Amino acid sequence: MKLPARRAHGFFLSVLLGAALFSGCATGPQLLPESFLENMAVSQFAQMKQEMPVSQNPVHVEQVERIGARLAAAVAEEMPDMEWEFVVFDDPSINAFAMPGGKVGVFSGLIELSESDDELAVVIGHEIAHVQQRHANQRLSAELIRMGLGVAVAYGATRQDQVDPNLVMAAYGLGTQVGVMLPFGRHHEYEADYKGLLIMARAGYDPYAAVTFWEKMEAASDRGSVPEYLSTHPAPGNRIARLKAAIPEALREQEHAEAQAFLRERGLVEE
Numbered sequence: 062m063k064l065p066a067r068r069a070h071g072f073f074l075s076v077l078l079g080a081a082l083f084s085g086c087a088t089g090p091q092l093l094p095e096s097f098l099e100n101m102a103v104s105q106f107a108q109m110k111q112e113m114p115v116s117q118n119p120v121h122v123e124q125v126e127r128i129g130a131r132l133a134a135a136v137a138e139e140m141p142d143m144e145w146e147f148v149v150f151d152d153p154s155i156n157a158f159a160m161p162g163g164k165v166g167v168f169s170g171l172i173e174l175s176e177s178d179d180e181l182a183v184v185i186g187h188e189i190a191h192v193q194q195r196h197a198n199q200r201l202s203a204e205l206i207r208m209g210l211g212v213a214v215a216y217g218a219t220r221q222d223q224v225d226p227n228l229v230m231a232a233y234g235l236g237t238q239v240g241v242m243l244p245f246g247r248h249h250e251y252e253a254d255y256k257g258l259l260i261m262a263r264a265g266y267d268p269y270a271a272v273t274f275w276e277k278m279e280a281a282s283d284r285g286s287v288p289e290y291l292s293t294h295p296a297p298g299n300r301i302a303r304l305k306a307a308i309p310e311a312l313r314e315q316e317h318a319e320a321q322a323f324l325r326e327r328g329l330v331e332e
């Protein structure tokens with residue numbers, strides 16, 4: 062694809078400026094329209110369901126759907142356009158992932174490691190937080206900038222009505238896998254832990270489960286069965302300390318949510 066260089070450059074600068082103005086230091090630039098990533102995620106998720114065994118275990122499926130629905134409800138106000146989908150993949154890996162648009166995959170190995178809805182809500186909450194914070198967009202944007210491709214891809218993505226996103230990504234050598242599945246950096250992982258803890262607490266789950274869950278992950282990694290999930294995530298010991306420190310705030314968030322629900326029940330606040 063040929064690009065009118067000057068126009069693309071102007072667009073790129075304004076995107077960068079916009080990102081710098083509005084994102085602060087906590088987040089990276091988001092070069093791509095979120096809908097662009099969502100479209101990619103939808104087709105990639107559909108492909109994964111074709112290629113990987115989807116679990117037929119009714120206990121696992123029901124558990125993940127039950128928890129997913131509660132967590133999705135806890136973020137519904139701030140993320141009204143998500144089309145959440147929670148799928149269990151029959152795979153012994155200790156792993157889970159989430160994609161833009163609300164496509165969440167949980168591997169049965171992870172369900173077997175966790176021993177309660179609360180513990181599983183820790184991981185699914187963490188994954189939902191990645192979507193909530195648009196980490197995929199930041200991660201991909203940073204990668205595109207590093208590769209010097211920010212201009213071209215940002216330009217292509219604004220014309221998504223005319224361009225197949227898969228073609229755009231392929232044209233820049235990224236492949237469609239990369240966009241939504243790039244491993245996150247440490248900063249994004251800690252942020253997803255923290256925001257995920259608030260989400261699961263708001264949904265009515267016990268935030269202390271974050272500590273027991275990550276202790277199990279640590280034990281699994283000490284046994285040498287290095288969980289998949291850890292290969293892209295910070296060491297459990299570090300995150301446990303941070304999660305412990307955030308528990309009081311998560312509990313306050315939970316009390317507030319419970320009070321709101323009670324007031325709604327009594328017709329004392331607007332729906």
Ligand SMILES: [Zn+2]
Nearest residue numbers: 191245250253
């Ligand atoms: Zn993560």
